[in-house]
Amino acid sequence: MSRWTDWWHELSSAAKFRLSTRLTFQGSILGVVVVMLNSAGSLWSAPVIVVAGITAVLAVAAQDDFATVPGGVSRQWTPPLAAVTLLAMWAVSAAIARLATAESTVRDARVAGGLAALLAMFAVIPFIRHRWWVLLGLSLATGLAFGSSPLSALALAAVYLLTGVVVVGLTAFTVWGLRVVDELDRAKLVEAELQVAEERLRFARDLHDVVGRGFSAIAVKSELAVALSRSGDQERAVAEMEEVRELAVESMGQMRTLVRGYRNIDLRGEVAGARSLLSAVGCELVVEGDAAKVGPQFHEVAAWVVREGTTNIVEHSAATVATLALGSAGMSLRNDNPHGGTGERSGLRGLAERLAAVGATLDVTATGDEFILEIHWENK
Known part of the structure; x- marks a missing residue:
């Protein structure tokens, strides 16, 4: 248990938000599956519903936007496989609903087909291009495939379209929120790094201002002492070297003061x-x-x-x-x-x-x- 708690505490706030959001989506999918299982009346429909639910859950887990660690390795084949699986489930259910004569079979086919459409709205459609057109087409097709009359088909299409708009809209808003959280997390790290860099620049500037002048004077007077020594003016050369020594001692003292002020913190x-x-x-x-x-x-x-x-x-x-x-x-x-x-x-x-x-x-x-x-x- 401690291993899991340590793992949780080691996650950043952004990673925790991503994980909780993904689990929320997956929990919503499982909730829809449980509701549909209670409506299933035949032996063949329950396994189909379970498989479709598992496929949708895995598809959400594989989305880059919901990855616990941004940029982590994800199974890129999972979303296309989920789309194909749900489409096949929807098509088979639509065919059974149109061809079957038993009322119970037709009802189970409508449940399975409706679930496939809902799961697609949760796990596939929000993450593809032209999502709104795909949502409109799926809603109309579902209404026509599973409606018992033109009026019921229109009403069913409207219900699925409204549900899909809410689900896709909330998903888009959530993805936007995840990206904002990531940007804020990166901004905090950058700001902390900038403060450290600013302190380093301040110290470098102070070091240059405090001892730079002394070192320049030492260099100039040393060159002058060498020139005087070569010209035979030993007395002036000795005087210049004495001043160099004094400047060196003074500069060392200034450097110690600067470092002491930096290290002996208040x-x-x-x-x-x-x-x-x-x-x-x-x-x-x-x-x-x-x-x-x-x-x-x-x-x-x-x-x-x-x-x-x-x-x-x-x-x-x-x-x-x-x-x-x-x-x-x-x-x-x-x-x-x-x-x-x-x-x-x-x-x-x-x-x-x-x-x-x-x-x-x-x-x-x-x-x-x-x-x-x-x-x-x-x-x-």
């Missing part, structure tokens, strides 16, 4: 960044408590917990809600809809090492519905 800033990043992937961050309750000696490691925990949520879950709790004795970060267990996440190992260095501990709890990071420390 807790409040990380909370704000986590809220922005999680919002970009459709997850709401709820903050309980205040960063002021965290002791100063734990601020940096708490910020790393927020950063690593947020990264885990983005990469290893389809979370819709995450809760960050901050307190004087520790903190926690939990989210719903995790993808599987903890696995071998190097980020968590590194985080545990950071916490151990300041005397704090990390506890990880993973269930099918929730993933929890709990950190405990003692304020002194």
Whole structure:
């Protein structure tokens, strides 16, 4: 059972929506089959109805629009085979309805033929070109084939046409909804990737602005010192090299400051960044408590917990809600809809090492519905 629940939680929201939509369609087909089976009165009609129902269910499962994983391998021969099977069932039923003399046989033929037409409206017609013309032709043909009189044939055709319009229309609307969900899912991933790229560009820009000028000055003064040395002005050459040394030390200090500012992250800033990043992937961050309750000696490691925990949520879950709790004795970060267990996440190992260095501990709890990071420390 846990294997199935893990598989379900590992699916993205879009994949879950696709799967539930496909199962809804297949469930509707099975419902129609069950109703028609209750109306079957002869031994030959029940197996025919069951075969037609199974064929239609498989045809829906093979449609690319309802694939659980977009672009996955599907059996392309299934929809044409379903169309041929349902058409043959409809044609045989129409022939029996016209040629049979027993009333019970005629009634069963009408049930089987009507079911074939309905199943075609569910599993075949919505996914072909010129679907509306095909629907109109099938409705008129069904009315003429199974109507007992011109008036009843017209009424039967109208009923099938109205039913088909509703079914095909709902299917088209559902397919449109699936494509919108896919686009939103892709947009969330792209937005998260753009935020990471933007942060990298910011750091590269800061690095260039801070140390680029110093390195340029070092290069120029080094060339000048070489020229002075070759011309015999050793005193000025030595003075220029002293300035090069000072510039190098100054540039190294500026680089350390820049890297320290990038790595020694701020807790409040990380909370704000986590809220922005999680919002970009459709997850709401709820903050309980205040960063002021965290002791100063734990601020940096708490910020790393927020950063690593947020990264885990983005990469290893389809979370819709995450809760960050901050307190004087520790903190926690939990989210719903995790993808599987903890696995071998190097980020968590590194985080545990950071916490151990300041005397704090990390506890990880993973269930099918929730993933929890709990950190405990003692304020002194």
